[in-house]
Amino acid sequence: MAQKGLARDTVVRAALELLDEVGLDGLSVRRLAARLGVQNPALYWHFRNKQELLDEMARxxxxxxxxGPGEGESWREWLTRRAHRYRRTLLSHRDGARLVTASDPGASVAWGFEEELRTLVGLGFTPGQGLHAIGSISHYTLGFVLNEQARRERRERGEARDLDAYADLPLTVAGVREVGAPTSEEAFAHGLRLILDGVAASLRAR
Structure with missing residues (x-):
């Protein structure tokens, strides 16, 4: 049958390419089928509905x-590298953060998380401390990128305001001039350091 000949990974890659073009709101099974030159039922052979497609895209x-940590790399250096890589991954596709929040990537990603917890336990964390550490950093990164990508969309639509538009908020303007935009690379790194300082404090307290 024709639908059997359409490889699942081909569909997912095409869906991610379409996501970059039209965003999450514009992504539909109909548009994806048209891109692949097939009828909608050919896609439903692989995915029962759009949600299953989104889950596979997130996966x-x-x-x-x-x-795990590299040679001589501390838990703090490792978690810092992990957070920056996660941010780059989310930014690698339009609406990447929204895609992840709207999906369940499944068991394979969960097992990867389990291995990360195992690594932290081996470095002196309790399972709960490891869960809080990775969870807090992941949620911070996801929220940061959600805001970052939303601001980018507004800029592309010409809806973003420049700094001069905030003249009636002098402290806000002064803060941005001092440390940069709240969605900058430096802002992300600063927030991450604060979280890691808290993780280190909780380990010392134990």
Missing amino acids: ELLAPEMG
Whole structure:
């Protein structure tokens, strides 16, 4: 049958390419089928509904494993590297953060998380401390990128305001001039350091 000949990974890659073009709101099974030159039922052979397609797209996005700490790398250096890599992954596709929040990437990603917890336990964390550490950093990164990508969309639509538009908020303007935009690379790194300082404090308290 024709639908059997359409490989699942081909569909997912095409869906991610379409996501970059039209965004999450514009992504539909109909548009994806048209892109692939097939009828809608050919896609439903692989995915029962759009949600299953989104889940598979998120799984593809998150599939590359982080791996453990490198030679001589501390837990703090490792978690810093992990957070920056996660941010780059989410930014690698339009609406990448929204895609992840709207999806369940499944068991393979969950097992990767389990291995990361195992690594932190081996470095002196309790399972709960490891869960809080990775969870807090992941949620911070996801929220940061959600805001970052939303601001980018507004800029592309010409809806973003420049700094002069905030003249009636002098402290806000002064703060931005001092440390940069709240969605900058430096802002992300600063927030991450604050979280890691808290993780280190909780370890010392134990």
